[in-house]
Amino acid sequence: MRLERGMSNSTGTSFSAACAGAGLTANAGLGAMRRSDAAGVAFGVGAARVGSVDVDAHFLSAEPNSNRWDYLIGVKVGGTDAAFWIESHPASSTSDAKVMLKKLNWLKQKIGTAGWAQLKQLTIKAQSHGHAFRWFTTGSIRIRPGSPEALLISGAGLDQPRKRVQIP
Amino acid sequence: MKKKLPSAEKKSSASPWLSVSKLGPVHDAKIAFGDLTVIVGPQATGKSVLLETLKLVIDRDHVHQTFAHHNTIFTTGSDGVTAFLGGYFGKGMGALNTLDTKIEWSGKPKRMAELSKPIKRKNPPAERVFYIPAQRVVSLPKGVTQNFSNFDYGDPYVLRHFSDTVHNLLQNEFGTKAELFPRVGRLNDTLRKPIADHFFGGAKLEIDAREFTKRLILKIPGSDEPLPFLAWSAGQREFIPLLLGLYWLCPAGATQRRESLEWVVIEEPEMGLHPLAISSLLLLVLELMRRDYRVVISTHSPVVLEMVWALKQLQDLNGGEIDVRNLFGLRATTDAKALAAAALKKQYAVYFFDRGKPARDISSLDPGATAEAESEWGGLTGFASRAGDVISRAVNRNESSMMNSVPENETPNALGARYVE
Numbered sequence: 001m002r003l004e005r006g007m008s009n010s011t012g013t014s015f016s017a018a019c020a021g022a023g024l025t026a027n028a029g030l031g032a033m034r035r036s037d038a039a040g041v042a043f044g045v046g047a048a049r050v051g052s053v054d055v056d057a058h059f060l061s062a063e064p065n066s067n068r069w070d071y072l073i074g075v076k077v078g079g080t081d082a083a084f085w086i087e088s089h090p091a092s093s094t095s096d097a098k099v100m101l102k103k104l105n106w107l108k109q110k111i112g113t114a115g116w117a118q119l120k121q122l123t124i125k126a127q128s129h130g131h132a133f134r135w136f137t138t139g140s141i142r143i144r145p146g147s148p149e150a151l152l153i154s155g156a157g158l159d160q161p162r163k164r165v166q167i168p
Numbered sequence: 169m170k171k172k173l174p175s176a177e178k179k180s181s182a183s184p185w186l187s188v189s190k191l192g193p194v195h196d197a198k199i200a201f202g203d204l205t206v207i208v209g210p211q212a213t214g215k216s217v218l219l220e221t222l223k224l225v226i227d228r229d230h231v232h233q234t235f236a237h238h239n240t241i242f243t244t245g246s247d248g249v250t251a252f253l254g255g256y257f258g259k260g261m262g263a264l265n266t267l268d269t270k271i272e273w274s275g276k277p278k279r280m281a282e283l284s285k286p287i288k289r290k291n292p293p294a295e296r297v298f299y300i301p302a303q304r305v306v307s308l309p310k311g312v313t314q315n316f317s318n319f320d321y322g323d324p325y326v327l328r329h330f331s332d333t334v335h336n337l338l339q340n341e342f343g344t345k346a347e348l349f350p351r352v353g354r355l356n357d358t359l360r361k362p363i364a365d366h367f368f369g370g371a372k373l374e375i376d377a378r379e380f381t382k383r384l385i386l387k388i389p390g391s392d393e394p395l396p397f398l399a400w401s402a403g404q405r406e407f408i409p410l411l412l413g414l415y416w417l418c419p420a421g422a423t424q425r426r427e428s429l430e431w432v433v434i435e436e437p438e439m440g441l442h443p444l445a446i447s448s449l450l451l452l453v454l455e456l457m458r459r460d461y462r463v464v465i466s467t468h469s470p471v472v473l474e475m476v477w478a479l480k481q482l483q484d485l486n487g488g489e490i491d492v493r494n495l496f497g498l499r500a501t502t503d504a505k506a507l508a509a510a511a512l513k514k515q516y517a518v519y520f521f522d523r524g525k526p527a528r529d530i531s532s533l534d535p536g537a538t539a540e541a542e543s544e545w546g547g548l549t550g551f552a553s554r555a556g557d558v559i560s561r562a563v564n565r566n567e568s569s570m571m572n573s574v575p576e577n578e579t580p581n582a583l584g585a586r587y588v589e
Contacts, residue, residue: 091536124568127564127565127567127568128568130561130564131560131561131564132564133564137536140534140536141534141535141536142481142535143535144474144477144535144549145535145544145549145550145552145553145556146470146549146552146553146555146556150552150556151556151559153556153560154555154556154557154559154560154563155559155560155563156560156563157560157563157564157567158560159557159560160535160553160556160557160560161536162536163536163538164538
């Protein structure tokens, strides 16, 4: 495996170190999330919350007009940290799917930058458990399975909108 | 001006409901009927048995009258119950009913033993439920209609009676007239045009009385020879008995409804049909509701539920008739506007029948519901959900593996994996 500068070949890359490397400030547990959003996140057996980052707030002043992603959640699964990305966004209209794809694209560009190399590895770890990129919504869901928007979402590697996100 | 129904015949504002448990494959079902009620579920979960039971509890006297009219009399006693059930539901179905079977119709208990016996009444009630069965294609062997007696004991009553009704329609109401579709005075242009476009493709449905037998044929433009029944598409063979049933239900002229009929049951209207044809057929369902029939459909088609979902969403979102017309691609004609406006005033219900489990009300059709039975519409969108999930995971795996093994000169992928110089 080729390693990029800044990557660790240790299976123990920590969430906090990865956030620090990316210049992000991690809160303990789900502390970076709005309470109403945190209430929609559940953790599977054996998964422990490590920390969270309000990605949207971090980039608000620098990129006020960008389609910013909401949250990064660090979760320890099977003894190693993994990075799950959660966006809280309405799914009450098919046009919301297009906005989500823009946000996802913005996020993936960020993850591809040099300073985010460790977060990228933790994202790969999350992908090995299922979906790393999750769409959480509290309102009506009007994006139906099999619809063109649902297919676009799947094709981008994003999980379908859910009223409750289970990690992993 | 359309003839209005006498107030005594208008539907009660309270929803009627049917409760059936331990009747053959029906485990436990309590169905509160809307103006349109859709029943979904895998094969052999009791959908047909429930619908036929609905017909029986409402039209019990008419059913016995019909059997008697065709010289079929069932004996009394337990043998008579078994014989009646075999004659009504189909041969071998006598064992449906057990000591644990419970039936309740809008709060009134009904026993199969009572339903199986005729009651002599001076003026027996008229038929109220028109039933279009799943086996309707059998009612037109080689394009020739069949009467009740053409079938045997043990063939389901609903098939025999539907066939008989269609036979009478062709023999009497259409009489010597050859053209069946399109036909002036039957179904307005809003309903006729989609049928013409999606079912007949320019062909005309006619009665051919040559060879001394009235036979249904399709006349293809530019061809002298008509197309016989067995050469029709599967969808046409399934649809045309349904069309004839709808002609029965939507009489010509100003009459709103046929006689005493209040309910219409249609089993699997989508058989053999392309989704465009199904959406055209659903316009006919809306027309039945506009005429104040209470409609019950069993289906395996997501298109039917997509319509219900869309109409319920439009009701929640204060949608207007223009939205319904856009849903069906209808122009702004008077008939189309009336049809669309009526659809938004109706109540819709959906129930899921699962094997060995109680029937479940999934009327909200919420794609985000926690229960899969509801979010996947009783299994109708389950495969689409799984396909989406599988692809999404495969995309993630592909991106991960590309990041972990990036060869030289590889261009960056979406996650920005870069080659190292």
